[in-house]
Amino acid sequence: MGPGQTLGTVTDRIAGIVLTKHTPVFWFMIMALAVAIFGALNTAIAYLLGRGTGIWGINIPVGWGFAIVNFVWWIGIGHAGTLISAILLLFKQSWRTSINRFAEAMTIFAVMQAGLFPLIHTGRPWLAVYWLFPYPNSMGVWPQFRSPLIWDVFAVSTYFTVSFLFWGIGLIPDFANLRDSAKTLGVRRIYGMLAMGWRGSARHWNRYETAYLLLAGLATPLVLSVHSVVSLDFAVSVVPGWHTTFFPPYFVAGAIFSGFAMVLILAIPFRYLYGMQDFITLRHLQNCAKLMLATGMIVAYSYALEMFMGWYSNEKYELAMVHNRLHGPYSLFYFALIFCNIITPQSLWFNKVRSTPWMLFIVSCVVQCGMWLERFVIVVMSLQRDYLPSSWGMYWPTKWDIMTLVGTMGFFTLLFFLFIRFMPAISIFEIRTLLPQSKVKE
Amino acid sequence: MTAQPIYGLMAEFDNPTDLVHAAKGAFAAGYRKMDAYTPYPLEEAAEAIGAHHNRVPLICLIGALLGMIGGYSLEYWVSAINYPINAGGKPFHSWPAFIPVTFECAVLGASLATVFGMLALNGLPQPYHPVFNVPGFTAASRDKFFLCIESQDPRFSLGETRKFLEGYHPHEISEVPH
Numbered sequence: 001m002g003p004g005q006t007l008g009t010v011t012d013r014i015a016g017i018v019l020t021k022h023t024p025v026f027w028f029m030i031m032a033l034a035v036a037i038f039g040a041l042n043t044a045i046a047y048l049l050g051r052g053t054g055i056w057g058i059n060i061p062v063g064w065g066f067a068i069v070n071f072v073w074w075i076g077i078g079h080a081g082t083l084i085s086a087i088l089l090l091f092k093q094s095w096r097t098s099i100n101r102f103a104e105a106m107t108i109f110a111v112m113q114a115g116l117f118p119l120i121h122t123g124r125p126w127l128a129v130y131w132l133f134p135y136p137n138s139m140g141v142w143p144q145f146r147s148p149l150i151w152d153v154f155a156v157s158t159y160f161t162v163s164f165l166f167w168g169i170g171l172i173p174d175f176a177n178l179r180d181s182a183k184t185l186g187v188r189r190i191y192g193m194l195a196m197g198w199r200g201s202a203r204h205w206n207r208y209e210t211a212y213l214l215l216a217g218l219a220t221p222l223v224l225s226v227h228s229v230v231s232l233d234f235a236v237s238v239v240p241g242w243h244t245t246f247f248p249p250y251f252v253a254g255a256i257f258s259g260f261a262m263v264l265i266l267a268i269p270f271r272y273l274y275g276m277q278d279f280i281t282l283r284h285l286q287n288c289a290k291l292m293l294a295t296g297m298i299v300a301y302s303y304a305l306e307m308f309m310g311w312y313s314n315e316k317y318e319l320a321m322v323h324n325r326l327h328g329p330y331s332l333f334y335f336a337l338i339f340c341n342i343i344t345p346q347s348l349w350f351n352k353v354r355s356t357p358w359m360l361f362i363v364s365c366v367v368q369c370g371m372w373l374e375r376f377v378i379v380v381m382s383l384q385r386d387y388l389p390s391s392w393g394m395y396w397p398t399k400w401d402i403m404t405l406v407g408t409m410g411f412f413t414l415l416f417f418l419f420i421r422f423m424p425a426i427s428i429f430e431i432r433t434l435l436p437q438s439k440v441k442e
Numbered sequence: 443m444t445a446q447p448i449y450g451l452m453a454e455f456d457n458p459t460d461l462v463h464a465a466k467g468a469f470a471a472g473y474r475k476m477d478a479y480t481p482y483p484l485e486e487a488a489e490a491i492g493a494h495h496n497r498v499p500l501i502c503l504i505g506a507l508l509g510m511i512g513g514y515s516l517e518y519w520v521s522a523i524n525y526p527i528n529a530g531g532k533p534f535h536s537w538p539a540f541i542p543v544t545f546e547c548a549v550l551g552a553s554l555a556t557v558f559g560m561l562a563l564n565g566l567p568q569p570y571h572p573v574f575n576v577p578g579f580t581a582a583s584r585d586k587f588f589l590c591i592e593s594q595d596p597r598f599s600l601g602e603t604r605k606f607l608e609g610y611h612p613h614e615i616s617e618v619p620h
Contacts, residue, residue: 165553172566201478202480211498429482437457
């Protein structure tokens with residue numbers, strides 16, 4: 001943290017973003033763009049519901065197209081938020097305090113985008129309830145609990161709920177702070193209701209801290225389980241290139257890799273636009289970059305292992321899969337993936353790159369593209385050529401596919417900037433505990 | 443319980459050290475019905491007023507067990523009793539396939555129990571509380587530290603307690619009206 005901050009000044013700086021009467025112009029500009037893209041998403045979904053999934057590029061043999069690629073991509077992005085808020089809390093990494101709040105928000109908003117895809121890919125979401133959730137219905141039909149797809153429903157919905165609770169209880173003391181700093185009655189009423197009468201009692205804090213720590217302990221195995229279960233959607237099948245046991249750790253590492261890229265993509269403009277360099281320092285960016293490099297190396301190892309397993313299996317379909325990746329019709333995507341996810345992150349070995357925000361921003365964007373390509377490679381390349389050459393085919397997205405993907409980015413941006421405007425984007429009470437004056441002297 | 447004219451006496455401190463010092467002193471003097479108010483979690487303050495343990499972990503465990511048993515029972519009942527379907531020759535009661543959902547339900551149950559249990563034990567949401575009547579109490583969420591000795595405490599007496607608190611040189615002492 002920057003020098004010269006006191007308990008009062010950190011409050012004013014962070015709460016000031018929310019309580020100000022003068023919303024910055026750039027906020028309106030970003031919102032205008034985000035709302036426009038969100039409109040495109042609504043259009044795409046409305047047309048989908050009217051016409052059915054035939055408007056997408058999916059067909060036999062590639063029945064899983066953009067919807068699944070985007071689902072896995074968005075849910076992966078969410079993982080860094082929980083890693084920062086829960087796992088780094090358990091490891092007593094106090095630097096996480098400056099970035100955990102908005103990383104948690106990022107998780108929730110990313111999981112919302114992810115959840116949209118399984119819902120709309122059914123084409124008839126109003127029927128999907130009995131396909132997804134076990135509830136007594138008049139047909140007497142129940143979901144199939146031996147299927148990873150139903151595990152996914154439970155994993156993702158639990159993940160969303162727990163992330164929301166974690167974020168929500170973190171916000172209560174800060175809402176109390178906004179309530180007490182609010183200048184007008186209306187604002188005070190709204191934050192007062194959200195704060196639920198929090199008064200900072202020591203007995204309350206005692207239970208609060210226990211609950212917070214317990215939630216962190218629960219979220220840690222949960223976050224690892226979510227992407228593992230997502231990977232089982234693939235690994236439990238017998239499709240070449242999917243049927244491998246190392247998918248769970250491979251997917252989890254990839255998720256955290258893309259998640260940290262997203263944290264940097266959000267943190268770098270945020271600290272610049274709002275002048276938050278005192279709270280989100282270069283050290284935070286560097287730590288995120290180091291974690292990105294570490295998880296990126298695990299991902300690189302997984303790519304190598306994928307190739308090795310194909311060769312080592314000595315099975316002709318697996319070998320054909322490896323050959324298809326390197327020389328097939330989508331090989332360009334595969335090499336783009338290698339460039340984005342293995343070669344580009346190597347620049348993070350250099351301190352110069354790690355400590356220059358704009359360079360980090362570019363690396364993060366490239367990694368984000370790479371992680372999307374990874375899911376495209378996994379989903380499409382395995383499906384387009386499996387056992388029977390007579391059923392081989394190609395897959396290309398339509399403009400509706402692309403509109404939906406871009407649309408979710410607009411929706412995400414919309415939610416995120418609403419959050420920055422109306423809620424404290426940095427945890428005020430946790431930042432206070434980092435100040436030297438917050439400690440009891442003997 | 444007799445009705446007291448005021449809720450208690452509130453002392454305001456500028457820093458956590460003075461607050462913890464006063465709270466320890468009050469505990470040693472035999473006061474039990476008191477509370478400290480701080481802008482961030484201060485472990486020492488909770489210790490000083492005698493709040494060591496709480497029941498949140500127990501509630502969490504109960505939630506986890508209920509979630510776990512509920513999740514597994516649901517899967518068993520659906521797959522083996524109510525709607526048995528032969529999927530690839532797997533047994534109706536295929537317990538390894540039931541583990542992921544059981545785990546997720548346990549985490550869900552534990553998390554919901556932890557959060558709502560914590561809120562319930564804290565008595566939140568609470569629309570009204572007397573401490574907010576103290577002028578300047580809004581600083582409790584900002585940069586000031588408060589100690590309130592409540593009038594319900596058997597040792598409480600307006601004059602004596604005020605004198606006692608003055609001994610710790612608080613910034614200010616005020617009566618908390620109901």
